[in-house]
Amino acid sequence: MSKFKKKKSGELPAVNTASLPDIVFMLLFFFMVATVMRQNTLMVQNKLPFADQVEKLDKKDLVMYIYAGKPSERYQEQYGSEARIQLNDKFARVEEVQQFIFQERESKREELVPYLTTALKVDEETNMGLVSDIKQELRKAEALKINYTTVPGDPTQNM
Amino acid sequence: MARRSSPEVNAGSMADIAFLLLIFFLVTTTIETDKGISRKLPPWQDEEVEPPTLKMRNVFEVIINSNNELLVEDENLEVSELREAAIKFLDNGGGTGDEACSFCQGPADPELSVNPQKAVIALQNNRGTEYGTYIAVQNELVAAYNFLRNREASRLYNVTFNEMEAAYNDPNYTGDKDALEEKIEAIKDMIPQKLSEAEPKES
Numbered sequence: 001m002s003k004f005k006k007k008k009s010g011e012l013p014a015v016n017t018a019s020l021p022d023i024v025f026m027l028l029f030f031f032m033v034a035t036v037m038r039q040n041t042l043m044v045q046n047k048l049p050f051a052d053q054v055e056k057l058d059k060k061d062l063v064m065y066i067y068a069g070k071p072s073e074r075y076q077e078q079y080g081s082e083a084r085i086q087l088n089d090k091f092a093r094v095e096e097v098q099q100f101i102f103q104e105r106e107s108k109r110e111e112l113v114p115y116l117t118t119a120l121k122v123d124e125e126t127n128m129g130l131v132s133d134i135k136q137e138l139r140k141a142e143a144l145k146i147n148y149t150t151v152p153g154d155p156t157q158n159m
Numbered sequence: 160m161a162r163r164s165s166p167e168v169n170a171g172s173m174a175d176i177a178f179l180l181l182i183f184f185l186v187t188t189t190i191e192t193d194k195g196i197s198r199k200l201p202p203w204q205d206e207e208v209e210p211p212t213l214k215m216r217n218v219f220e221v222i223i224n225s226n227n228e229l230l231v232e233d234e235n236l237e238v239s240e241l242r243e244a245a246i247k248f249l250d251n252g253g254g255t256g257d258e259a260c261s262f263c264q265g266p267a268d269p270e271l272s273v274n275p276q277k278a279v280i281a282l283q284n285n286r287g288t289e290y291g292t293y294i295a296v297q298n299e300l301v302a303a304y305n306f307l308r309n310r311e312a313s314r315l316y317n318v319t320f321n322e323m324e325a326a327y328n329d330p331n332y333t334g335d336k337d338a339l340e341e342k343i344e345a346i347k348d349m350i351p352q353k354l355s356e357a358e359p360k361e362s
Contacts, residue, residue: 021174057195129286129287129359139201150196155294
């Protein structure tokens, strides 16, 4: 009996998988940190138009979102197919936009209020009538910095 | 003294649990920064203010009707032609004396603007216009301004305007931010974005 058993030649040693959990955890932490859970459930159709002269909208906490478009299919029975505004998780009337802006301002720290931007996420099929009504309300509420959220792409596809 | 060693915890399933969590976060993650066209609205005015009178040649009128058709300076245009027309208007440089434009490369057409500081683009849309068309038009007009700003920035500072703005917004930028801001402001003064929007017409 030999003290050192010779390995049978031809059989590969099993790959050591002990570090696999570490790798997976690393990935896990990355995605946990990078994840932003969707705040609002969309209740309107929201196919954004294309544009290529875009600016990035950083600092998500300083952005107020206003959605507009036709109600999604499952809401059409109840709300019809006329384009509507969605604020937070509810459909809203144009007059409620000002109130929404004031509420959002209240919830932010005072020194950040001047940097607030309003992102208009409007479906490309919406009529400008609704959009300009929203803009008028924003002017009245003195929320003058706006951003028309778009998808990078060729703008002639919008037609 | 016999001390019982505690049995080792089996960590074999750890990887499975981690994978499960990983897949959950993979699915829920949306790494997206919103992008879009930034605009500044004019402040609200209660009383009617007499609009300043502008010379016709300094106003570039863009009208979009409810069928998403474009009327630019009383001419029917396609959206794809708008950028060129706007650049031609802004870059005309038809001024003389005080109003002369030192950097314009246009043909100095007497029908078009005297210089980019005086030039105003007036956008009028209809309540029935589709938002997609409106964005396409906005995009083209911003593109016209960006084209001229980039051109002048490359001529003066050997760097495009977009690059300067990107550097200015970059927190890791190591150069002189004040100098950069000055340059950006200089370009903005040379070619200000004067885009006026009228309230949409009914029907």
